Amino acid sequence: MLNRVISAAALVILSAGILISQPRETKIILNVDQSRDTISRHIYGQFSEHLGHGIYGGIWVGTESSIPNTRGIRNDVVAALKRIKIPNLRWPGGCFADEYHWMDGIGPREKRPRMVNTHWGGVVEDNSFGTHEFMDLCDQLGTEPYICGNLGSGSVEEMSKWVEYLTLDGESPMAKLRAQNGREKPWKVRFWGVGNENWGCGGSMTASFYSDQFRRYATYCRNYGSNKLVRIAGGPYGGDTQWMETLMKNIPLNLLGGVSLHNYTLPRNWSDKGSATSFDEEEYFTTVEKALKMDDILVQQSRVMDIYDPAKKVGLMVDEWGNWYDVEPGTNPGFLYQQNTLRDALTAALNLNIFNNHCDRVKMANIAQTINVLQSLILTDGSKMVLTPTFFVYEMYTVHHDAAMIPLKFQSSSYELKGRAIPAVHASASKDAQGRLHMTLVNLHASKAQSVRCEIRGASYRTGSGTIISGASLQSHNTVETPAAVSTSAFSGFRIDENVLTIDLPAKSVVMVELK
Numbered sequence: 001m002l003n004r005v006i007s008a009a010a011l012v013i014l015s016a017g018i019l020i021s022q023p024r025e026t027k028i029i030l031n032v033d034q035s036r037d038t039i040s041r042h043i044y045g046q047f048s049e050h051l052g053h054g055i056y057g058g059i060w061v062g063t064e065s066s067i068p069n070t071r072g073i074r075n076d077v078v079a080a081l082k083r084i085k086i087p088n089l090r091w092p093g094g095c096f097a098d099e100y101h102w103m104d105g106i107g108p109r110e111k112r113p114r115m116v117n118t119h120w121g122g123v124v125e126d127n128s129f130g131t132h133e134f135m136d137l138c139d140q141l142g143t144e145p146y147i148c149g150n151l152g153s154g155s156v157e158e159m160s161k162w163v164e165y166l167t168l169d170g171e172s173p174m175a176k177l178r179a180q181n182g183r184e185k186p187w188k189v190r191f192w193g194v195g196n197e198n199w200g201c202g203g204s205m206t207a208s209f210y211s212d213q214f215r216r217y218a219t220y221c222r223n224y225g226s227n228k229l230v231r232i233a234g235g236p237y238g239g240d241t242q243w244m245e246t247l248m249k250n251i252p253l254n255l256l257g258g259v260s261l262h263n264y265t266l267p268r269n270w271s272d273k274g275s276a277t278s279f280d281e282e283e284y285f286t287t288v289e290k291a292l293k294m295d296d297i298l299v300q301q302s303r304v305m306d307i308y309d310p311a312k313k314v315g316l317m318v319d320e321w322g323n324w325y326d327v328e329p330g331t332n333p334g335f336l337y338q339q340n341t342l343r344d345a346l347t348a349a350l351n352l353n354i355f356n357n358h359c360d361r362v363k364m365a366n367i368a369q370t371i372n373v374l375q376s377l378i379l380t381d382g383s384k385m386v387l388t389p390t391f392f393v394y395e396m397y398t399v400h401h402d403a404a405m406i407p408l409k410f411q412s413s414s415y416e417l418k419g420r421a422i423p424a425v426h427a428s429a430s431k432d433a434q435g436r437l438h439m440t441l442v443n444l445h446a447s448k449a450q451s452v453r454c455e456i457r458g459a460s461y462r463t464g465s466g467t468i469i470s471g472a473s474l475q476s477h478n479t480v481e482t483p484a485a486v487s488t489s490a491f492s493g494f495r496i497d498e499n500v501l502t503i504d505l506p507a508k509s510v511v512m513v514e515l516k
């Protein structure tokens with residue numbers, strides 16, 4: 001269970017594993033001396049698919065573009081992503097991955113085939129962004145590639161050769177082809193997806209058929225030299241524990257580095273998702289209520305994984321998550337372009353806290369998607385670029401990368417609306433290599449400040465500093481004209497007295513407190 005209760009007094013509601021108390025004050029106990037698990041930086045991973053302007057326009061503008069670029073890749077986007085120390089980037093999909101034939105994307109660009117992106121908008125895919133361009137992007141970002149291979153419509157040979165092309169050092173047909181295409185040295189690629197959503201767009205398979213296919217494909221995704229693959233199976237959606245159970249039962253653990261999990265938050269439903277910017281408090285409340293379900297889902301899926309992998313060697317990779325709304329009016333429905341408000345910052349913070357607190361099993365997470373698609377960190381408009389509220393949460397949370405997670409005991413005050421209640425406050429904490437403690441808190445309440453009393457056990461701190469993300473309204477969002485409607489500023493609404501930290505959390509805010 002994510003948060004354990006510290007007092008039985010005045011408990012009224014059980015929601016998402018967190019007991020909610022009537023008093024306005026939130027109580028937290030931080031057991032600094034009980035930290036055991038590391039928050040993998042890969043929880044802060046990203047995802048960019050050949051979808052809408054996720055790649056084309058958002059990252060790749062081509063070498064002839066007037067937009068400043070390095071070998072065709074936008075300089076402004078690379079500089080922004082470096083600010084959040086992006087640890088890994090998943091590519092080329094998503095659903096696109098199981099239709100992608102990597103050999104179409106190598107060699108002279110003018111000779112690459114032009115085809116239709118059947119899954120996303122029926123637009124022309126000219127394959128100008130392929131393997132070499134993606135690996136160049138990863139080099140420019142200083143990030144690890146996470147490549148998803150085509151199991152749905154590709155072949156074992158094709159996937160096996162892609163691994164060889166990327167990672168084999170020495171003599172082989174694929175290493176020779178790579179050198180002919182301008183890259184003598186192999187790259188390092190650790191994270192390898194063996195298909196995507198294979199219960200749906202990745203081939204409409206059953207779990208037992210897919211797990212057999214995984215065994216076959218994964219066998220021929222070889223480790224060449226010192227390159228060791230983390231083979232990641234296409235896992236379940238949400239709380240589908242049957243899919244998870246079948247995979248964990250049928251796949252030998254020596255082949256399995258991780259199982260992916262996808263879960264999206266839709267304020268309404270798949271046919272009418274709701275607007276990204278135009279919503280009332282009730283719809284906001286529902287969005288948060290649904291986002292909180294991530295905690296239950298992780299508990300359920302981890303429970304199944306624990307049966308077959310009690311040593312927790314196999315990572316739960318939440319490699320697609322985020323808020324999914326209706327596309328912005330007038331945009332291509334196949335491009336999944338949506339604005340991003342303070343609501344998205346609050347739910348991003350909530351999800352990242354949940355992942356941090358489950359870091360014993362969650363080894364990677366990738367928000368969908370980095371640029372111009374779904375819950376983006378960056379929106380571009382021609383040569384212009386906007387950093388979204390979600391971006392600032394990722395920047396704030398860099399303090400948790402590879403830090404030691406500090407277990408929290410937690411009793412949250414409640415946020416009540418029309419007879420429904422959810423916890424108002426959510427938090428996670430970690431200790432970094434320099435011994436600094438970082439706690440990130442989100443006050444989900446739309447209009448009420450929350451006071452938090454935090455008892456620190458097992459360490460003492462004398463000084464602190466803080467930062468906050470908020471905006472005028474839940475609907476506040478950044479545009480080219482108003483780029484900082486939601487952004488980060490200094491926060492001083494806390495006191496540290498002996499081992500008690502008290503924080504006044506403004507309504508609808510994300511706060512980070514650092515103690516030294």
Ligand code: AHR
Nearest residue numbers: 093094095096196197368
């Ligand atoms: O992120 C958009 C799409 O959502 C991905 O392509 C797919 O994997 C999921 O259904």
